[in-house]
Amino acid sequence: MSAVAALDYVSVLIFALTGALVASRAQLDIVGFAFVACLTAVGGGTVRDVLLDRNPVFWVGEPTYILIAALAAVVVFFTAHLMESRYRWLLWLDSFALAVAVPAGVSLAMETGQNAAVVLIMGMVTGCMGGLLRDVVVGEVPLVLKQGELYATAALAGAGTALVVSAMAGAVAAALVGCGVVTWALRAGSMAFGWKLPVYRARPPKS
Template identity: 40%
Template sequence: MLLVMYIVAIVVEAMSAALAAGRRSMDWVGVCMLGCVTALGGGSVRDMLLGHYPLVWVKHPHYLLITAGAALFTIAVARVMHRLRKLFLLLDAIGLVLFTVIGCNVALEMQLPFVIVIAAGLITGCVGGVLRDVLCADIPLLFRSELYATVSVVTGLVYVGGLQVALPHDLIMVIAMAVGLTLRMMALRFNWSMPKFVYTQDLH
């Protein structure tokens, strides 16, 4: 089941990246590359930082084909994508919490400290989107006031905290993902956001 959810998540991330590439008038190569970077970039950055090899797309090359194919498919159906906006927001939220749990699991298997485990979940969940936004010359969603990174951190804290008190793995995984998904969808519904830092004074 987790594998199916993971495939769905990387497909959704690749398709959302393809739309971002389309808004920047990229060619088909750019669309494919942005799709792959967005879908697989978070896990790749995490693995490089933690020294966890081989990278997931090196171990499973078909993930590159899936994400590139999803990005190209988006070109064909782009005209109707706006009708699926709510579905994509839901699937994106599921991908965020799922990637977070996967990232935490990698760090846990390496027996890394608690803070690093949470950071690994955050990197896995959010860095793909950061890479997408940077390549599209946008301010990354992670650095804006919208609740996104916060959702990843909360998901990771619930998940790892539950494991620390010896709750059943499958149960705490479902609980953590449910908490994160609910928080993300509530934030979207009610426009919850983090406080902004605004500084306009000239130092000269």
């Protein structure tokens, strides 16, 4: 199994769990759970593969990804009520999914010989797009767009770390590990310690 496939499997599972948790907060039926879970699980990877002209798209070539996402949705449908804070579970699971999906996007872009800018963008797209689609579909403010949150920034920093490590050491495995660690550390720090970027504040008009 390639590194991209392994990372995709893990990110699909974790992102599917977050999608199902969002569906539980929206009180959807089991079909709604499966739809949101699958959309979240494969959304980022689908956009990545389409942009990189990868044929077939990863879950079309291997439908097991969809099965994993659907099974995760069923499990959450019957167990979500046991969780004390579904939103807290959602946030932390999402952080782990981000830290796996960004290296997946980076790895595929590197394998196909893309330039540094494309590697950065593919890391961000793979990590952020599924969660963005999930939140938009259920009518929530996307985590990636919340004021000052280190989300897309964490993905960008992680992808950048992979490029630096790869250029300095030439070790792809170390680059991907560094990518995941930096991505998760920044995202977790944002949630645990309130790390944020400054946001735009409109100044009142002069009288």
